[in-house]
Amino acid sequence: MDAFYASVELLRYPQLKGLPVVIGGGRRKEDEALAGRALAEIGVDEFPKLQDYVGRGVITTATYAARQFGVGSAMGLMKAAKLCPQAILLPVDFEEIRRYSRQFKAIAQEIVPLMEDRGVDEIYLDFTEVPGGQREGGRVLARLIQKAVLDATGLTCSVGVAPNKLIAKMASEFNKPNGISIVGPDDLQTLIWPLSCRKINGIGPKASEKLTALGIHTIGDLAAADPQWLVAHFGKATGAWMHASAHGRDDRPVVTESEPVSMSRETTFDRDLHAVHDRAELGAVFTRLCEQVAADLQRKGYVGKTIGIKLRYDDFKAATRDHTLAAPTADAKAIRHAAGQCLKRAPLDKRLRLLGVRVGALVRANLEPNTTLAYIPPTPVAMYLEAQTGWLF
DNA sequence: TCTGGGGTCCTAGGACCC
C-alpha cells in the first residue's frame, strides 16, 4: 500500500491532499480537539504542526509531499520538525489502520487466494497459475487488484510482478505510488544489478555498510563476487544467500498460514526513569505491560512459557532477560511474577528509557478466548527461597 | 531534543542427555 498510514488519514481529511503530512507519535490533546468535529470543515491551519511537537516519537509514514523535504519513516519527529516544520502531524489511528488493512487483504485474496500476510500494508500473492502467461497475465491481474482495492477503499497500492518474492518485492518499489512493474528472468542485469545491495530485502544498514567497506556497492557487484569469498566474510548461510539473491534466485514459498512465536508490549518513557528513584512509577508501568500482554494472549487464545523483559538504557543500549516456566501461561500475575524475577537479574544502575515484557514459546491455549486462568500465588516459603536463591519456586 | 512498537530469525555458548 502506498504511504498507507498517511493515505488512510487523507481519506478522512481530504483537504490535506497534496500537503506535507506526517503520521506518528502518540495522541495528544491537540488531536482530541479535532475529534468530534465535522471533518471536512476543519481548516488546514487548524491541524497540529510538526514544529509544535515535543517528545520521543518517530515518523510512521510521511506523505510523498513531506518526503520531498527529506523526512521519512523511522525518523525522530524532533529531527523531522527541523527539516519540515510546517508539515501537519497526525497520530496513528490503529483501529482505522487495521480496518483498512483487513479490507484490502480481503479484496486481494478474493482475486488471488494464495496470500501471504507481511504486516499491515504488505502482502505476497502467488499467481504462478495465472492464465495468459506470467508476464501479461500478471499485468492484467495487477491492474484488477489495484482497481478493486481503489474502488473499495479509495487507496492506491503498487504491485511488483516477478518469478519470486525477492524480485517481486524489489519490483514493487519501482513505480511507486500506484505503479505496476513486471520483472522477468531476462531483466536481472538491466533492472536489478544496477541497484544498491541495500535494496535486497534482508540486507540492512549493517550488512550494507560491511559490503561497501569491501568494495561491493551494487547488486551487480555482489553477483560478480566469488561465493567462497562471500562465505569467508559473512558466514556459510549468509554468504550463500547473498550470492543466490544477487543472481535473482529465491525459492521461498508464499506462506499462507503461520502461528505467532511471541507477543510483547513495550513502552518508551517521556523521560528516562531510574530503577531506584522512580521505583513506583516503573513498577506501575511494568505491571500494566504484563496485564496488556496477558490480555493480548487471552484474546488471541495463546499461552507461552518463556517470559522475558527488555530494557533500553539512556545510552540506547538494550538488555534482555528471560526465564522459561515449567508450564505455559497467559496469566497477568504469573507473567508479572516471572518478569519481576528477570528484572532482578538485569543491570539497573543506568537510567531506563524503555521497558518491555514479552511472552514467547507460544502454543494455542485449549481454552475459549477471554477465560481467566487460575493463578496460585507463591507461598511465603517459596517467596523466601526465591529471595535467597534468585530461583523461581 | 536524536532514535516507536510489534514482530521474526540467526548465532553462539553452556547445560544436559544418549
Add this chain to the structure above:
DNA sequence: TCTGGGGTCCTAGGACCC
C-alpha cells in the same frame, strides 16, 4: 591425566522488517 560425537533446550544479543 585426558577427554567423542550427536542432539535439544535455554539464554542473550543483534540484525532486520513493517
